[in-house]
Amino acid sequence: VANAADFALLHRRGDPLFLPNAWDYASAAILAGAGYRAIGTTSLGVAASVGKRDASGETRHETLALVRLLTGLPVMLTVDIESGFSDNPSEVAEYADMIERAGAVGVNLEDGRGDGTLAPLELHRAKVQAVKSRCRELFVNARTDTYWLGSAGHSPLDETLLRCNEYVEAGADGVFVPGALDIGAVAAISSQVDAPLNVLYLPGTHTFNELAGAGAARVSTGSLLFRSTLRAVLETASRAQNQGLPSDPGPSYREVQASLGSRL
Amino acid sequence: VANAADFALLHRRGDPLFLPNAWDYASAAILAGAGYRAIGTTSLGVAASVGKRDASGETRHETLALVRLLTGLPVMLTVDIESGFSDNPSEVAEYADMIERAGAVGVNLEDGRGDGTLAPLELHRAKVQAVKSRCRELFVNARTDTYWLGSAGHSPLDETLLRCNEYVEAGADGVFVPGALDIGAVAAISSQVDAPLNVLYLPGTHTFNELAGAGAARVSTGSLLFRSTLRAVLETASRAQNQGLPSDPGPSYREVQASLGSRL
Secondary structure (H helix, E strand, C coil): CCCHHHHHHCCCCCCCEEECEECCHHHHHHHHHCCCCEEEECHHHHHHHCCCCCCCCCCHHHHHHHHHHHCCCCCEEEEECCCCCCCCHHHHHHHHHHHHHCCCCEEEEECECCCCCECCHHHHHHHHHHHHHHCCCCEEEEECCHHHHCCCCCCHHHHHHHHHHHHHHCCCCEEECCCCCCHHHHHHHHHHCCCCEEEECCCCCCCHHHHHHCCCCEEECCCHHHHHHHHHHHHHHHHHHCCCCCCCCCCCHHHHHHHHCCCC | CCCHHHHHHCCCCCCCEEECEECCHHHHHHHHHCCCCEEEECHHHHHHHCCCCCCCCCCHHHHHHHHHHHCCCCCEEEEECCCCCCCCHHHHHHHHHHHHHCCCCEEEEECECCCCCECCHHHHHHHHHHHHHHCCCCEEEEECCHHHHCCCCCCHHHHHHHHHHHHHHCCCCEEECCCCCCHHHHHHHHHHCCCCEEEECCCCCCCHHHHHHCCCCEEECCCHHHHHHHHHHHHHHHHHHCCCCCCCCCCCHHHHHHHHCCCC
16 A cells, blocks of 8 residues: 555656646546556535535535545545645644545645635644644645735745745645746745645646756646536537537546446 | 426427536536536436446435535536436335425436346336326436347337337326437437437437437437546646646636635
8 A cells, every 4th residue: 555655755856746636536536547646636626516615614524525535546645635624733633634544645735725815824834733743644745825825025936935944844745836936936946945846737838847847846737637627518518519529528438337436 | 497397398309408417516517607508417427426336326315415516506407316216116206306306307217227127117107107296397307228228029219119108108208218329210209209309419420400300309418528527637637747738728717716616
């Protein structure tokens, strides 16, 4: 059984782990079946699947239920737990412990809040520390939303470096800086923070290879795959009704039944 | 509020309702947002989303929960309830009643079984009758799997005509014959059964317009949209890691949050 140490080894500066993100059993199973060794979850997908808003702390139950559902898939799982669904560090640690015991090898823990502000550095640092004290084997990826939400006072890069280094000092195993970073910022963070750097793949900006060359150790897809399925739904429906589809755009019914319905 | 009578009016022989099928809140909401007046559900998608097998009677709870989740979307909903999750007609009627009270305007009730056999005609007829006795306002679409599962003794067309006419006599508001019917069979069933005929859109075979011309009154997509999303997941992930995506293939994060996260 793969554990957090195996997962940590997949993070190589300059030769990053490509991490696709799932939101339900079907998306996770199809990615596992395609050979990805590790997958993440996307809180947007988990929330939207059940009609809830992302980053609003509403999917505590659904997130844990998803991890339990994915237990047994031959893939390492790291889980987007938003801001830990609490501002009480010991409650966050308790939740992370349940996520770990349900079978995950890692979590993403973010300092962005649903109201569009950054949590105080000290609070997020305390959460990271509490989770690592309780779950020593869990790969804790500390995410800072400085590039998404702004960085009162400092430049985004300075605030990012400050926060990342504090989170690593508190025990974080990796740092995650989502948003549209220029390639110089990726290089600066990856060289000035002593932990693997995770960045987001954003279509139309830097390629995976460019992010690798700048020192990224993990490149994840966030909500990209989930959002691409929404386009697929509308396009496939429109083409079925209008010009017609020359061939089936997905795996067959039998293939889906065989590969995705085999959990029970 | 739209009801089953409004839904029935959408079924016009030769000018069919195009009915796309959803499996979770996100897929239903994106279709409702695109202007479809009615949507169905796909039991394959509902099952695979949670790692269960389709047509095995395992998603009784998930199917009802999905209908409750979709209440409030501005779209008429008809629900794939497989074979009613029971071979006791009064239990099937009780379940259909819960589905109706949760907000659906219709159900699909199938005579195919998880073991690959057709239920006895008399049993399925009794289920249709029980549901219509209890839920007079519900649009009951009686599905026969003669073309998928074979038709011991008779030709598939003869067995289909026999079953469809019996189901209509028992009160069915429409009949659904999935599978690869030739266009002559569509024409024969639509003219020899006194109820709207629903057929499945199958890529690479007849177009929507051809099915319309043969007399179909509803053309649905079954598991097609769901299966197309599985392809989208793998293709988007592969392109993100390899050649790169020139632009984002889906609605933006903000668009998804605004349109799909607004239920609560």
